[in-house]
Amino acid sequence: MSDMLELLPGSIEVENNVAEIHVWTILKNYLSEDIGFLGYRVLPLGNKNIKDTPSFTIISKKYGLIFIDVCSDKLIDIDEEEFWCFHSTGSLYSRDALIEFFEDEAKKRLKRSSDTYNRRRRSYNLSINKLVIFYQNTDEELSHLDMEEIATADYISNQNIEQSLKEKLKSFESGGISGDVISVTFSLLEGTSSYQSKKPVEPELKTVNDFIQKSLNLTFKQDRSQRQISLQLPNGPQRIRGLAGTGKTVVLSLKSALTHFQYSEFKILYLFNTQSLYNQIEKLVEDYYVPEAGAVPNWSSLEILHAWGGQSKPGLYFNLCRKYGLQPLTWGDVRGRGDGLSVIYKHLLTEVGDKLVQEFDMVLIDEAQDFPQPLFEVIYKITKEPKRIIWAYDEFQSLKELKIREPDELFGLDSDSLPNISRDDLKGTYEGGIRKDFILPNCYRNPRLTLMVAHAVALGLYSKDGLVDSIDSVADWNALGYDVVEPINTPQIKENDRVNILRSSEHSKNKLEQFLTDEKKNPRNLLQVKEFENTEKQAKSVVNEIKRLIIDEGVAAEEIIVITLDTRNAEEDLGAVRSLLNQEGVQAITPGFIEKSSAFKEAGFVTLTTPFRAKGNEGNVVFVLNSQKTLEDYNFRGRNSFFVSVTRSRGWCHLFGVGSNMAELMSEIERIRGDYPNFKFVRPDDAFIQRRRVILSKTDKELIETNAAIDKLIDHDPEILIEQLRLKGLI
Amino acid sequence: MDVEYINQCLKEINNIYGDFLLTSNHCRSSQAISWNNYSPGIFSKILYAKEYEQLVDARQYSFLLKDKSFFQFYYGYSEGVLTKAKLCYYPYPIANREDIAELEEYFCQSGTDILETYYFGLKELQEIGVVSTNNSHFRLDYDSEVETHCKSHAQYGGINDLRIPFNHIISPIIFFEFIIKSTLDSYDSLKNNIENSPQYKHAMSLASKTVTQVSEENGVHLQYRAL
Numbered sequence: 020m021s022d023m024l025e026l027l028p029g030s031i032e033v034e035n036n037v038a039e040i041h042v043w044t045i046l047k048n049y050l051s052e053d054i055g056f057l058g059y060r061v062l063p064l065g066n067k068n069i070k071d072t073p074s075f076t077i078i079s080k081k082y083g084l085i086f087i088d089v090c091s092d093k094l095i096d097i098d099e100e101e102f103w104c105f106h107s108t109g110s111l112y113s114r115d116a117l118i119e120f121f122e123d124e125a126k127k128r129l130k131r132s133s134d135t136y137n138r139r140r141r142s143y144n145l146s147i148n149k150l151v152i153f154y155q156n157t158d159e160e161l162s163h164l165d166m167e168e169i170a171t172a173d174y175i176s177n178q179n180i181e182q183s184l185k186e187k188l189k190s191f192e193s194g195g196i197s198g199d200v201i202s203v204t205f206s207l208l209e210g211t212s213s214y215q216s217k218k219p220v221e222p223e224l225k226t227v228n229d230f231i232q233k234s235l236n237l238t239f240k241q242d243r244s245q246r247q248i249s250l251q252l253p254n255g256p257q258r259i260r261g262l263a264g265t266g267k268t269v270v271l272s273l274k275s276a277l278t279h280f281q282y283s284e285f286k287i288l289y290l291f292n293t294q295s296l297y298n299q300i301e302k303l304v305e306d307y308y309v310p311e312a313g314a315v316p317n318w319s320s321l322e323i324l325h326a327w328g329g330q331s332k333p334g335l336y337f338n339l340c341r342k343y344g345l346q347p348l349t350w351g352d353v354r355g356r357g358d359g360l361s362v363i364y365k366h367l368l369t370e371v372g373d374k375l376v377q378e379f380d381m382v383l384i385d386e387a388q389d390f391p392q393p394l395f396e397v398i399y400k401i402t403k404e405p406k407r408i409i410w411a412y413d414e415f416q417s418l419k420e421l422k423i424r425e426p427d428e429l430f431g432l433d434s435d436s437l438p439n440i441s442r443d444d445l446k447g448t449y450e451g452g453i454r455k456d457f458i459l460p461n462c463y464r465n466p467r468l469t470l471m472v473a474h475a476v477a478l479g480l481y482s483k484d485g486l487v488d489s490i491d492s493v494a495d496w497n498a499l500g501y502d503v504v505e506p507i508n509t510p511q512i513k514e515n516d517r518v519n520i521l522r523s524s525e526h527s528k529n530k531l532e533q534f535l536t537d538e539k540k541n542p543r544n545l546l547q548v549k550e551f552e553n554t555e556k557q558a559k560s561v562v563n564e565i566k567r568l569i570i571d572e573g574v575a576a577e578e579i580i581v582i583t584l585d586t587r588n589a590e591e592d593l594g595a596v597r598s599l600l601n602q603e604g605v606q607a608i609t610p611g612f613i614e615k616s617s618a619f620k621e622a623g624f625v626t627l628t629t630p631f632r633a634k635g636n637e638g639n640v641v642f643v644l645n646s647q648k649t650l651e652d653y654n655f656r657g658r659n660s661f662f663v664s665v666t667r668s669r670g671w672c673h674l675f676g677v678g679s680n681m682a683e684l685m686s687e688i689e690r691i692r693g694d695y696p697n698f699k700f701v702r703p704d705d706a707f708i709q710r711r712r713v714i715l716s717k718t719d720k721e722l723i724e725t726n727a728a729i730d731k732l733i734d735h736d737p738e739i740l741i742e743q744l745r746l747k748g749l750i
Numbered sequence: 751m752d753v754e755y756i757n758q759c760l761k762e763i764n765n766i767y768g769d770f771l772l773t774s775n776h777c778r779s780s781q782a783i784s785w786n787n788y789s790p791g792i793f794s795k796i797l798y799a800k801e802y803e804q805l806v807d808a809r810q811y812s813f814l815l816k817d818k819s820f821f822q823f824y825y826g827y828s829e830g831v832l833t834k835a836k837l838c839y840y841p842y843p844i845a846n847r848e849d850i851a852e853l854e855e856y857f858c859q860s861g862t863d864i865l866e867t868y869y870f871g872l873k874e875l876q877e878i879g880v881v882s883t884n885n886s887h888f889r890l891d892y893d894s895e896v897e898t899h900c901k902s903h904a905q906y907g908g909i910n911d912l913r914i915p916f917n918h919i920i921s922p923i924i925f926f927e928f929i930i931k932s933t934l935d936s937y938d939s940l941k942n943n944i945e946n947s948p949q950y951k952h953a954m955s956l957a958s959k960t961v962t963q964v965s966e967e968n969g970v971h972l973q974y975r976a977l
Contacts, residue, residue: 602768
């Protein structure tokens with residue numbers, strides 16, 4: 020829990036109820052100095068209809084637990100206490116009874132922890148109060164209805180609401196509740212209990228497997244920023260940025276489940292790219308939805324789809340084609356025409372772009388970085404106003420995609436040639452201070468050192484040949500989970516600036532690192548670098564190490580991934596490793612070469628692969644072979660492959676390599692370690708960075724051709740080359 | 751040729767030819783030598799590449815080699831007596847060499863309807879990047895219970911109905927060695943090392959002794975002769 024009031028506005032903006040928003044504002048201001056939570060209907064507590072729960076829940080250090088319900092309609096009659104008759108909404112079940120049931124359920128749950136309930140004394144460790152606000156009724160009307168006789172909760176009328184609300188709160192003041200009680204209370208009441216950590220069984224941690232098992236036993240627990248964003252329903256577009264492993268899929272799944280639960284009439288679309296994610300997303304949605312709603316999600320209202328689809332497995336494109344009577348293009352049709360997704364969504368826009376009907380109330384796009392522009396334009400067209408489009412963007416997938424595509428580049432143009440969604444639409448905040456452009460800064464996947472080495476090598480921050488590219492916007496560094504220490508007070512880093520970047524441990528929540536530190540083991544060993552005389556010795560060494568991990572350290576074979584950066588000789592090199600492993604009785608697979616590309620991490624088998632194929636997978640122990648290749652590519656592709664490979668590791672990462680470039684890479688990594696947990700470098704001048712970006716933008720073919728032409732000149736006419744360069748002032 | 755011997759023989763293959771192997775997947779039970787997740791049967795009349803792929807995906811092999819070919823060795827017993835044997839070799843599918851122009855020419859010059867369609871179909875496929883493959887597996891089968899054809903025979907998957915009688919049942923290592931000697935380019939460089947090793951000599955001499963005579967067939971037939 021943080022040391023401030025955490026606002027969880029949930030669906031308050033979507034509901035847009037004047038009375039509730041007024042009360043929210045009063046509470047928000049009045050409690051602003053307090054510590055704890057203020058939420059709008061984010062805790063269903065088993066209520067199948069969220070409208071049956073009180074409007075607000077306060078869990079506060081100063082006031083304990085308070086439930087507040089706002090009756091925004093005028094109460095005109097009471098029928099045998101159970102049914103209340105309102106002016107415009109008619110007869111409804113008693114709000115007083117509902118808040119009482121809610122309190123009963125909350126009390127039942129609080130009994131589960133000795134932090135919140137003392138079983139011997141049969142008392143709660145924090146005060147629990149409930150309040151009903153009759154927003155349209157006067158004192159007189161309420162006494163006329165005998166409210167004093169009927170109500171079990173405290174209540175106030177519409178007379179001088181702000182004043183009487185504050186007085187009520189003051190009367191609930193109990194004070195001195197500890198932070199632990201507050202966070203335990205929230206955990207017990209929140210609907211996301213399935214994401215909580217189990218109580219760990221604590222054997223002594225000795226082998227690598229012990230550490231791995233411990234880290235696997237801890238399931239995901241949401242942190243503050245994740246909770247805030249998952250429990251909120253924005254009333255317009257929203258972008259979520261973060262590195263891989265920051266919990267974007269969990270956040271989107273929870274958001275869609277929550278919206279589906281609260282607004283069963285909403286049509287929701289959850290769109291993503293990697294087909295293997297289907298099970299994970301459906302499970303996340305169900306884990307939240309089923310216990311709360313007591314029913315399975317209605318998958319025709321909450322559609323979970325990948326972008327393409329075909330006869331055997333529906334997808335968004337396929338479904339839209341059917342709906343609009345188009346013959347869907349298949350993968351075979353678009354082969355060799357560039358990005359297939361781009362071709363098919365362009366096809367949709369060309370054929371039926373004007374006819375597309377707004378059908379979804381909310382669209383959540385996972386893995387947005389993988390999608391081409393036309394897809395976003397289609398999404399814009401099929402989403403109803405106020406365009407609740409929420410897209411999650413993986414930062415730093417590759418050096419070529421360092422620059423994030425802005426909404427005006429994605430969602431197309433309106434009839435006046437203005438962007439459908441502009442950059443300004445992402446500026447500012449939604450209610451509760453939740454940014455429209457939201458950053459998830461905490462990375463759960465990679466140990467901090469591993470991640471920092473991956474970033475620094477990819478960007479060439481410590482390369483003797485200078486930076487590969489420069490991230491200049493402070494916001495972009497923040498999105499990667501870094502703080503810019505120097506230069507201070509500027510949103511933008513400029514040429515020749517001395518730059519100092521910090522990754523605070525708070526933003527790297529990899530459990531292994533913490534466990535190792537707890538056990539007085541050095542987390543530095545999570546990243547190890549070794550140089551070999553030749554590839555045979557490298558292969559022998561990786562085989563011995565794998566054998567040791569499996570036999571002595573009890574590591575499961577499927578937790579080990581071997582990636583070679585020498586993609587040209589990959590099949591041969593991986594074959595050699597596989598053969599040596601076989602001779603040691605260790606089974607391995609080489610997906611894409613022999614087994615199916617999708618056969619990753621099969622139980623009992625070590626996975627041997629290339630950076631390209633390893634994308635999207637992760638393992639506890641990663642070996643990178645031929646790491647020297649990091650420094651050998653014209654267009655820094657090697658650095659990119661290095662980044663992809665190293666970031667597959669949730670735990671240990673071993674960098675193996677041969678030759679002089681390996682020695683150079685080792686010294687580069689040593690320099691990175693020297694400044695850890697900071698990056699310190701000088702931002703090169705703009706002309707230098709510009710040259711690098713030109714090179715980065717070239718295709719491999721172009722670079723090979725250009726380099727061949729230069730080599731030819733150097734071999735045959737070096738004098739002409741030098742003379743020309745001199746004349747043009749280039750040297 | 752009991753279970754124990756065959757099992758030992760497969761271990762010898764591991765030891766002697768380890769450098770050529772990617773994965774060893776054989777296993778033994780009391781009544782059979784087979785491979786993990788064994789499923790019997792063969793695929794016929796389908797594209798060879800698909801046949802190969804299905805088997806590799808399901809790990810239906812005893813040994814997978816570096817050149818991606820694989821071997822199946824199945825020896826089934828009933829009360830200690832060998833009743834079934836299958837020794838099978840699946841090479842890696844190789845692409846046909848013809849380019850589109852050549853296929854077009856085949857098509858134009860062909861005078862028979864069915865063959866013509868084959869060429870035309872291939873050309874169409876090749877235009878969208880599909881490469882046709884040409885190949886099949888080779889096997890030695892033994893089944894003590896069959897009556898309709900010879901109990902022991904050699905078969906080539908491409909002409910599945912043709913069984914060439916084979917007078918002997920041989921041990922896995924004889925089959926394995928015979929095939930890789932001709933098919934593996936890398937074999938030659940290690941030939942001397944392998945063939946001079948006592949382990950090899952011992953295994954081969956034992957293998958020769960265990961060869962079992964099945965019957966003398968009339969007409970065309972194959973037989974094993976010891977080195």
